[in-house]
Amino acid sequence: MRSNAVESAVLDIDWAAQTVLPIEFQGRELQLEARAYQGKDPQDQAMALINRATNGQSAATPLVRVHSGCVTGDIFHSLRCDCYKQLQSALEKIVDTPNGILIYLPSHEGRGIGLVNKIKAYALQDKGVDTVDANVQIGAPIDARDYTLAADILFDLGFPEIKLLTNNPAKIEALRAYGIKVIEQVPVVTEPCAHNRRYLETKRQRMAHKL
């Protein structure tokens, strides 16, 4: 548990840089503030995309998505998980709100076990094992994600109090443990498909996701 926001921001972020990133989103060109951050471990990097408030709404509690990177889903739109749909749904809300922030964490690939382990777990799932038991069988944690850097980014941006776009109560608890006050959980609703129906059901039944 952190003692205060200033201390954590000073202690745990080694490096940050920022630019303006023009992105194409649903046929629109958007200009977003982009900040890259690095934790104490140089491998621990993250990007924040920020839709800044205008018209004097800069003090509004921001709507935040803390998104775990997923190469298969986010880049190739894999149907085995719901990452891409969640990312799109979150971005829709973030670009339409006075203070919207997407924190993207590449090191959270495969719930923190990495790409190779994730694909190993997929191979077991091909044989009928569910997403939780597959991790256990390959000797990997069910969820190895660390939210220190995400919390420090929010402190750095001056937002220790947020509304969080998530279906995952554990994510809220993790951020709270690092001193972030989550005043509202905003669900991210996506339509299941044939390929991810069991994955989503396992998340609901065995990982307490609100789906």
Ligand SMILES: [Zn+2]
């Ligand atoms: Zn995914």
